[in-house]
Amino acid sequence: MRVLNRIGLALGLFATTVMAHAGPALDGIQEKQATNWHAIIMFLLFVALTMGITYWAAGRTKSTSDFYTAGGGITGFQNGLAIAGDYMSAATLLGLSAMVYGQGYDGYIYMLAFFAGWPIILFLMAERLRNLGRFTFSDITAYRLDQGSVRTMAAISSLTVVCFYLLAQMVGAGQLIKLLFGLEYKIAIFAVGILMMVYVIFGGMVATTWVQIIKACMLLVGGTLVAILAMSRFGFSYHNVVEQAQAVHKLGPKLMYPGSLLADPVTAISLGLGLMFGTAGLPHILMRFFTVTNAKEARKSVLYASGFVSYFFNVIFLLGLTGIIIVGKDGSFFETGKFAFASTSKVGGALIGGGNMVAMHLAKAVGGNLLLGFLAAVAFATILAVVSGLALAGASAISHDLYARVIMKGKALESKEIKVSKVATICLGLIAIVLGILFEKQNIAFMVGLAFGVAAAANFPVLILSMYWKGLTTRGALWGGYGGLISAFLFVLFSKSVWVDVIGNKAPLFPYTQPALFAMPIAFLAAFIFSKLDGSDRAKAEIEAFEDQYVRGQTGFGASGATTKH
Amino acid sequence: MSSGMYEHMRNNPKFVKLVTKRARFAWTLAFIVLGMFYGFVLLVAFKPTLLGRPIYQGSMVTIGVAFELFMFIFFWLLTALYVRKANGEFDELTADLIKDAWKENK
Known part of the structure; x- marks a missing residue:
């Protein structure tokens, strides 16, 4: 019974934290707050700045290469910041700090997995x-x-990932903005959708990259500032913080023990696989590797990106811990007006604005309305940057893969291809706005799980095999890709998060929420078996062609070069 | 033309040297990261109380926090190590290889 409990807790925790990664999960529906002018003014400054950049970028976005990859002229440092910006969504800050606040050490474990x-x-x-x-x-x-067939398959799974991820971000964004800025949900959705379209259509990858860079800097500065101010109350002593946090928190000394998360090994490993290899299969993250000049800069971008991510996760850990004391003991942040730990059973449940508002309340407690406004503007900027990257990745799957390569068979005019990608961006933006409004009250936690599952099971296996395994053939790639896509989709559909929570059945058909451990082997196995069974002449030619691909992959000779500097 | 260049590179013993050296290095680092990370995940699943113990009597720093902080820093240092070696030694080998191929291809 105890084991069952732990598994149940782990699953529940997983559902909320998957959301935490990709889109703001808000516990309970909050009421619209009073209009927050500090936040709105600071956000307008951000929009004005990024619009200026978009205007500048529009003049430099002429070729397809400019549009998709900023001409390949981004430096490793810039790209590292942009990747960090793409990876750390608003909810990384809000969701993970809230998780440390509620669960203590578990939140820190989670960050390492990311x-x-x-x-x-x-x-x-x-x-x-x-x-x-x-x-x-x-x-x-x-x-x-x-x-034709392989690109179609890759484009379908890319678009699946992009659409679900985008929708999850939109719904989360609408709820967050309603709360932070006091704007209507629908207005918030329109604002995000339209700004996203403007950045991508006029500024392409150049503008999208700069939006991400600026936002990453704002996030790093804002988070660090709050952490420093908060830590100054404890004489910058980790010892003092933990001691007091344990005294206040209802978990007591257990605060720093691994709790329910990852208690069940199957979920733990499946989650680890999904996060690790899902990241390596997200189209908007992969796309960032083509924006740099060469492999040297690509390596540097990961060095910088992982440095920023690693640093920031540790800052978030401190935000969560100090939040336990500073926010947790301050009655003004609770709906009941009393601090929650001692008396209520649901940790953080009574926080004004929902459980994910810890970082925001902390900012207000240590830096007043000005810092709160700044952090709220950062959160909005963050959402914009992430949806812009997603929209660009989705648009390029449509225009570069489907239109230029599959339909026009590589003979499309460059100007025509850019036009198609702009139309595709408008379509994606409109779909995102309409679905965002329709799904306002829906439970969308499963969408991010699905996006990561498809990325890990459909994109990643075929991609890694095509780079490493000589024997991969078209037939194997198609079976592997579609096999991963369909199995990830079905595992999520039959899991608790959709089958029970959304559709309303009593029990899930598939006992785990995380599909990666099961869907990834299916994809690899299908790709392997059907490649081996493929004895056609085409397959032989494909296997032979690996030799040249291998040399290019290893040396970079013949790789597409940079066309413009930024 | 490219194909001819690739042919020359492939047949150059330096290519084999580059590929084996870099692959061995990259996979070693990858296995260290995967081993430590999944080892840690298994500790969380099977020995949670061990991770909750303080590193010494009276300390507020637990073994779990210390080990994780170590991994955050150590993994990042490994990426720095890889970038240093790949952008230096391995890229020099690669440049050498391409130069050789140009010469042979003339």
């Missing part, structure tokens, strides 16, 4: 990605395989 994928991406993927790819990761999977 971080540990980056070194692996560097060691095994970064340079081959840069050496083989040009605009999208399908350039690599379709390098020596059948362009």
